[in-house]
Amino acid sequence: MDAQPTDGRSGEAATDSVESASTTATEEGCCGGVAHALSDRDLEFDVETLATVGNRTRYETLRLVAAADGGVCGCEVEPALDVSQGAISQALSRLHDADLLTRRKEGRWRYYDATPRAERLLSVLDGTRPNADGGSGGRS
Amino acid sequence: MDAQPTDGRSGEAATDSVESASTTATEEGCCGGVAHALSDRDLEFDVETLATVGNRTRYETLRLVAAADGGVCGCEVEPALDVSQGAISQALSRLHDADLLTRRKEGRWRYYDATPRAERLLSVLDGTRPNADGGSGGRS
DNA sequence: TAACTATATTAGTATACGCTTATATTAGCA
């Protein structure tokens, strides 16, 4: 029941350092401590990046923009995805806020382009899919 | 005279299973069609990958595992994150299902390790953060 | 001016998510 570790980390406000324990008591007992080297801010930023693309509509939107070169306007994305205009606008907006799309205004249009972060992300996804070599089936 | 945006989308990647984007050569507006070259299966797989890491608990779990080399057991992760044991187990399980962690059983422990896909993903995130040092060690 | 197109924003809502708690299972050890 009260098997809660209660390591007393709740409500912390330290925003820029590794907080986890680092007592590497390995060898005998297994449960020592592990740690990573990410600041809280970077962690939050990465999670936001991933959560943003971790949605079908937004991911496909990003793919569409990245696939075309030279910029894509929102109205071009709309007919390709089976969701409402509002949804597309929200998707583009969030992708932009997450630093995955650049945005430039031109007349009544808005042109979007993938950022380097987005492009490298997509590239890794393409390069590490289990069935990357074209074979069908693949994993599972 | 028509102030058409830089259209010129041609060559609609006639891949195997891009389902949407009817590409019905619309009227004179800007809104033609764009397309990406991803199959529905790959799309789904990528989104699942991203949605899995796009959560604080799971992302931090993955970071902890990836930071240590040689495998980490669940009980080592537990004290580092301020969530219950059940939450950690669910996180590790989902990361494994998403092909981001390998898992091997040893006695009463389960050892996890980051897959290449996970490692390259983390590497890109590290290398493309806005505040990343100019070094940009990300090779990928 | 009005009409029209592209986009943004808002409210409302059904659903999915992520956690906790409790319980079950599995493995080592006294």
Added chain:
DNA sequence: TGCTAATATAAGCGTATACTAATATAGTTA
């Protein structure tokens, strides 16, 4: 046999998410 540690699983629940529909705001053209 217990007993304990590590892990898995399930129900329950508060909250966040991702849409739609309606409306508002720009910019363009007639």
